[in-house]
Amino acid sequence: MKLDPKTMQLVQHLSTSVLVVDKNLEVLFANPSAEALMEVSINRLIGSHLPELFISCSLPVSHLYRALVQTTNFSDSEVQIVFPDGRHILVELAITNFVANDDRALILEIKQIDQQKRISKENIQWTQQQAAKELVRGLAHEIKNPLGGLRGAAQLLGKQLQSAELQEFTDMIIEQADRLRNLVDRLLGPNKPPNFQLHNVHEVMEKIRSLLELDEISQTTITRDYDPSIPNLWIDSDKIQQAVLNIARNSMQALEGQGEIKFVTRIERQLTIHGVRYPLCVQIKIIDNGPGIPPKLKDTLFYPMVTTKNDGTGLGLSIAQNMVDHHKGKIEVTSWPGHTEFTIYLPIIEHKEQH
Numbered sequence: 001m002k003l004d005p006k007t008m009q010l011v012q013h014l015s016t017s018v019l020v021v022d023k024n025l026e027v028l029f030a031n032p033s034a035e036a037l038m039e040v041s042i043n044r045l046i047g048s049h050l051p052e053l054f055i056s057c058s059l060p061v062s063h064l065y066r067a068l069v070q071t072t073n074f075s076d077s078e079v080q081i082v083f084p085d086g087r088h089i090l091v092e093l094a095i096t097n098f099v100a101n102d103d104r105a106l107i108l109e110i111k112q113i114d115q116q117k118r119i120s121k122e123n124i125q126w127t128q129q130q131a132a133k134e135l136v137r138g139l140a141h142e143i144k145n146p147l148g149g150l151r152g153a154a155q156l157l158g159k160q161l162q163s164a165e166l167q168e169f170t171d172m173i174i175e176q177a178d179r180l181r182n183l184v185d186r187l188l189g190p191n192k193p194p195n196f197q198l199h200n201v202h203e204v205m206e207k208i209r210s211l212l213e214l215d216e217i218s219q220t221t222i223t224r225d226y227d228p229s230i231p232n233l234w235i236d237s238d239k240i241q242q243a244v245l246n247i248a249r250n251s252m253q254a255l256e257g258q259g260e261i262k263f264v265t266r267i268e269r270q271l272t273i274h275g276v277r278y279p280l281c282v283q284i285k286i287i288d289n290g291p292g293i294p295p296k297l298k299d300t301l302f303y304p305m306v307t308t309k310n311d312g313t314g315l316g317l318s319i320a321q322n323m324v325d326h327h328k329g330k331i332e333v334t335s336w337p338g339h340t341e342f343t344i345y346l347p348i349i350e351h352k353e354q355h
């Protein structure tokens with residue numbers, strides 16, 4: 001594609017990455033910023049088939065073809081791209097129809113979402129999660145009180161009834177009320193205050209590993225990559241165990257008996273969690289090579305009752321989040337087909353009282 005020298009100079013200096021693709025999604029043009037973003041030289045980019053430049057992209061390629069056919073323009077504020085070397089980035093993308101070499105073409109403007117924006121997005125998500133949690137909590141309490149009354153009344157009524165046939169109905173009310181209370185209790189989650197003790201995080205991880213191996217007869221292998229320099233932590237080991245177990249069980253289920261789970265621990269310095277900066281944090285990663293988290297769950301993954309399983313409760317991750325919140329930590333997720341990575345960050349606190 002030929003551009004006049006002035007336009008060329010302009011496009012060369014844009015901080016936005018620009019790619020032009022023809023109707024077969026072959027690259028006709030790329031600017032230096034695109035070269036830097038893709039880590040592929042312009043010469044190699046030109047003529048490449050766009051979908052072959054990455055191994056996964058959260059925007060289906062069919063959307064590009066559709067834009068070409070319908071000559072419509074569109075944009076997406078959050079697209080995840082994974083490159084063949086495993087590097088993954090979040091970008092904003094704008095697609096505009098264009099005529100190049102007398103044929104239909106698309107201009108792709110790509111802008112990487114920077115750290116700052118990611119953090120603000122994270123904060124919004126966290127606030128939303130907290131709001132959802134409050135809502136569920138409030139609702140659960142509102143259900144529990146009248147439910148108790150309902151059950152009590154049915155019990156009294158049952159005692160007055162002579163006929164066993166009619167008692168069946170009061171039994172049914174009691175049974176269903178119990179079922180509902182069970183659900184509500186699970187929604188509210190364990191409400192025991194945390195009991196912080198000094199623990200070696202790897203002992204907790206090893207316990208989880210043996211628990212997983214117990215409840216799984218399959219061939220899933222669990223590999224470990226621990227950082228032995230991690231000091232003992234003030235944690236509630238039961239709560240951390242529950243959090244990691246919930247995440248790892250999901251991995252097990254996603255792998256359906258074939259694949260690998262990796263436990264990784266690391267130290268991270270100077271990390272901000274929900275607005276507080278900590279000099280030292282521990283990272284616990286649970287990585288699997290399963291099918292990946294369904295994209296439609298992206299924004300609600302940690303909400304209670306969000307599940308894709310027929311027999312799922314959708315409470316596992318919401319509880320894990322709760323447990324980690326008790327430790328002033330956070331959970332992050334990145335996922336694409338073939339790779340799902342949950343990272344739990346726990347601040348390293350020197351004195352128990354700081355919790």
Ligand SMILES: Nc1ncnc2c1ncn2[C@@H]1O[C@H](COP(=O)(O)OP(=O)(O)O)[C@@H](O)[C@H]1O
Pocket residue numbers: 246250251254288290291292293294297301306307308309311312313314315316317318340
């Ligand atoms: N490692 C994973 N791989 C693929 N999907 C996952 C993974 N972890 C969680 N998910 C998705 O998140 C959903 C919610 O998980 P969770 O809160 O534990 O509830 P449940 O396991 O009862 O469905 C799951 O139904 C599944 O779709």
Ligand SMILES: [Mg+2]
Pocket residue numbers: 246249250315316317
């Ligand atoms: Mg689960």
